[in-house]
Structures are given as C-alpha cells and as structure tokens.
Amino acid sequence: MQQQSLFETTHVGAIELKNRIVMAPMTRSRSAQPGNTPTALMAEYYQQRASAGLIITEATQISPQGQGYSWTPGIHSAEQIAGWRQVTDAVHQANGKILSQLWHVGRMSHESFHPDGKPVAPSALSPDAQVWVVNSHGVGEMVACPVPRELTHSDIQQVIADYRQAAINAMAAGFDGVEVHGGNGYLIDQFLRRTSNKRQDEYGGSLANRVRFAQEVLEAISDAIGAERTGIRLAPFITQRGMDDPQACEAILALAAWCETKGIAFIHLAEADWDDAPQVPYEFRETLRATFSGTIIVAGNYTREKAEKLLAAGVVDLVAFGRPFVANPDFPRRLKENLPMAGISNPATLFGGTEVGYTDYPFLATEV
Numbered sequence: 001m002q003q004q005s006l007f008e009t010t011h012v013g014a015i016e017l018k019n020r021i022v023m024a025p026m027t028r029s030r031s032a033q034p035g036n037t038p039t040a041l042m043a044e045y046y047q048q049r050a051s052a053g054l055i056i057t058e059a060t061q062i063s064p065q066g067q068g069y070s071w072t073p074g075i076h077s078a079e080q081i082a083g084w085r086q087v088t089d090a091v092h093q094a095n096g097k098i099l100s101q102l103w104h105v106g107r108m109s110h111e112s113f114h115p116d117g118k119p120v121a122p123s124a125l126s127p128d129a130q131v132w133v134v135n136s137h138g139v140g141e142m143v144a145c146p147v148p149r150e151l152t153h154s155d156i157q158q159v160i161a162d163y164r165q166a167a168i169n170a171m172a173a174g175f176d177g178v179e180v181h182g183g184n185g186y187l188i189d190q191f192l193r194r195t196s197n198k199r200q201d202e203y204g205g206s207l208a209n210r211v212r213f214a215q216e217v218l219e220a221i222s223d224a225i226g227a228e229r230t231g232i233r234l235a236p237f238i239t240q241r242g243m244d245d246p247q248a249c250e251a252i253l254a255l256a257a258w259c260e261t262k263g264i265a266f267i268h269l270a271e272a273d274w275d276d277a278p279q280v281p282y283e284f285r286e287t288l289r290a291t292f293s294g295t296i297i298v299a300g301n302y303t304r305e306k307a308e309k310l311l312a313a314g315v316v317d318l319v320a321f322g323r324p325f326v327a328n329p330d331f332p333r334r335l336k337e338n339l340p341m342a343g344i345s346n347p348a349t350l351f352g353g354t355e356v357g358y359t360d361y362p363f364l365a366t367e368v
C-alpha cells in the first residue's frame with residue numbers, strides 16, 4: 001500500500017482538501033444572545049484555523065428543540081444563516097474548507113430550553129448526565145438533565161424535516177457540506193442504542209429499527225444537498241451518559257453498510273470525549289474499512305505518529321484534532337515542522353466568554 005501522509009492533498013466526497021488534518025468540532029458557546037447567532041469573533045476564530053484541510057464547526061442546533069446547552073449557535077433562523085455566512089466567507093478567503101455540524105441533543109438538554117419543560121428522546125429515560133446552562137445571574141453551571149418526553153411518530157418526521165432544512169440552510173450559508181452529529185449520546189446515538197431506545201415501533205427494538213432514524217435523517221439531507229456533501233459522526237466505544245450498550249458497534253457497522261450503499265461521503269469516529277477514551281480495537285478499524293469505502297475520519301488523542309501509522313495502514317483517511325487546535329491556531333504548521341505546541345491556558349475560557357482564550361492564542365513567528 002502506498003504511504004500516505006497528513007500533509008498530502010486529498011478529497012472528501014466532492015470537497016478538495018489541501019491536507020488530511022481536520023479541525024474537530026468543538027463547542028465554544030460564544031454565539032450572540034438572544035438568538036444564538038454566529039458572530040464576527042467566531043468568523044475570526046475559524047479563519048485563524050483555516051490551515052486545516054477541513055474545519056468542522058462546533059455542534060449547531062437544527063431547531064430550538066435541538067438545543068441542550070447555553071449559547072450554542074443554531075442554523076434555523078435567517079439571522080443565524082447570515083451569521084454563519086461571515087464564518088464561511090472568512091474561512092474560504094483563507095483557502096479553507098468548512099462543514100456545519102448539525103446537532104439535535106435529544107435528552108441531553110434542560111427544562112429551560114423547552115416551552116413545556118421537556119426535552120425529547122426516543123424513550124422517556126433520563127440520561128443520568130448534566131448539561132452546561134447559564135443561570136439568571138449570567139453564570140454557567142452544570143445542571144442535571146430531566147426525564148425527557150418520548151417522541152411520537154409525527155414528532156420524528158418533524159425532526160427529520162428539521163435536519164433537512166438545516167442542511168439546506170447550511171448550504172445557503174456557504175458551507176462546503178454538513179456533518180450530522182450521531183455520537184456522544186445525542187439524539188441519533190440515543191436511537192442507535194438499546195440503553196436509551198426502548199421503543200416498540202419501527203424506530204426501536206431490532207437492529208434494523210434502531211438504525212432507521214439515522215438512515216432517514218441522512219437520506220433526507222443527502223436528497224437535499226447531495227450524499228457527496230453529507231457525512232456522519234459516530235462514537236461506537238463511548239459509554240458515558242447512560243449509553244453503554246455492547247451492541248453499539250453492531251448498530252454502527254450496520255449503519256456504515258447502509259452509508260456505503262448510499263454514497264455518503266464520510267464517517268467520522270469520535271474515539272474520545274474528554275476522559276471517556278477507550279481503546280479502539282484494530283479489528284473494528286479493519287471491519288469498518290472493509291464495510292465503507294468512503295472517507296473515514298478519526299479523532300481522539302491523536303499524535304502525529306499514531307495518525308501516520310493508521311493512514312499508512314489504509315484504515316483511516318483523515319485525522320481530526322480537537323484540543324490542540326484551541327491553543328495552536330497554526331497547528332498544522334507546528335505539527336509538520338515539529339515546532340513547540342501551546343497548551344490551553346485557562347479551561348474556564350473554553351465555554352462562553354470573549355476573545356480571551358479564543359482568538360488571542362498567538363501564531364508562531366515565521367522564523368522560530
């Protein structure tokens with residue numbers, strides 16, 4: 001097999017990339033209030049990081065119902081589309097490519113985001129988890145997720161329609177495509193797993209039924225914007241948030257086989273979410289590669305060495321980095337030239353706030 005490299009050009013579906021380094025999606029909670037609207041500061045932040053071959057935005061709610069955390073941006077209003085246009089223009093001016101990460105949190109939400117006080121989910125089961133919510137004094141805190149309301153059949157059709165419209169909005173905002181957030185215990189993941197999905201209709205029970213919702217979302221989106229601009233993020237080995245289902249891998253491989261038949265552009269594995277970072281068995285990588293011939297992206301505690309090894313073995317095509325991009329806007333250059341990496345100086349600036357800890361991390365000087 002030909003040796004591949006992080007710094008070679010490639011493509012994902014219809015999108016040409018200048019290297020194989022992806023900036024992983026990272027929530028930074030800096031949208032303008034009220035309205036959850038992307039800002040000029042967000043455009044600057046993403047533009048600074050446009051030396052990545054591909055940027056995937058922070059998770060972005062497809063509807064008011066899809067929100068679970070304070071100050072996350074949406075892509076369901078005209079103001080939000082206009083806000084995102086600033087971001088995509090800034091990234092494209094810097095010769096970058098950018099996808100919108102489409103998000104519905106399902107039960108990972110809080111009363112305060114819902115007129116009836118109830119988040120929605122496949123089944124009325126609490127995730128035993130917390131979300132970040134800004135209180136009436138303007139202070140962000142982690143709060144428990146309540147027991148959600150079970151989605152009706154017609155609610156599910158509405159959510160699928162919301163995903164489709166959000167993808168259309170993303171293209172109107174100038175994105176190169178979309179990534180559906182199907183991991184980390186959010187709505188799509190909640191349908192995939194038996195721990196969170198106890199439904200008795202065609203969206204629950206058997207493996208085929210549990211993957212149906214993800215398939216219908218991807219189908220609706222790819223019909224609207226093209227499969228070659230549509231991908232999905234999945235987290236087969238993550239167990240937190242009440243998601244520990246030993247059959248999760250089977251569901252994900254079944255979905256991957258379906259993605260193959262539909263020409264979905266990519267599958268993105270979230271291998272670590274904070275400390276929930278189990279080892280991915282190599283056998284799983286080989287099975288996924290044998291199942292899916294589109295682009296495979298991986299993320300989670302990657303080093304250059306680990307990335308190059310898996311690229312060379314042909315089991316992955318692109319490698320995403322999250323935390324390194326927070327403090328190193330010029331991360332690809334530092335990686336390539338083996339230059340010093342900065343660390344996150346103050347974790348309190350990760351979620352919410354100003355330019356501090358956001359756009360004020362410096363680039364390295366040209367000569368170092």
Ligand SMILES: Cc1cc2nc3c(=O)[nH]c(=O)nc-3n(C[C@H](O)[C@H](O)[C@H](O)COP(=O)(O)O)c2cc1C
Pocket residue numbers: 024025026027028057058059101181184233270271272273274299300301302320321322323324350
């Ligand atoms: C501050 C922060 C916010 C994150 N927000 C998201 C998100 O919005 N969507 C998502 O899919 N993953 C999110 N993640 C997970 C990252 O995309 C990535 O998978 C994780 O950080 C592991 O990669 P790393 O070890 O290179 O940081 C977030 C991670 C961090 C650190």
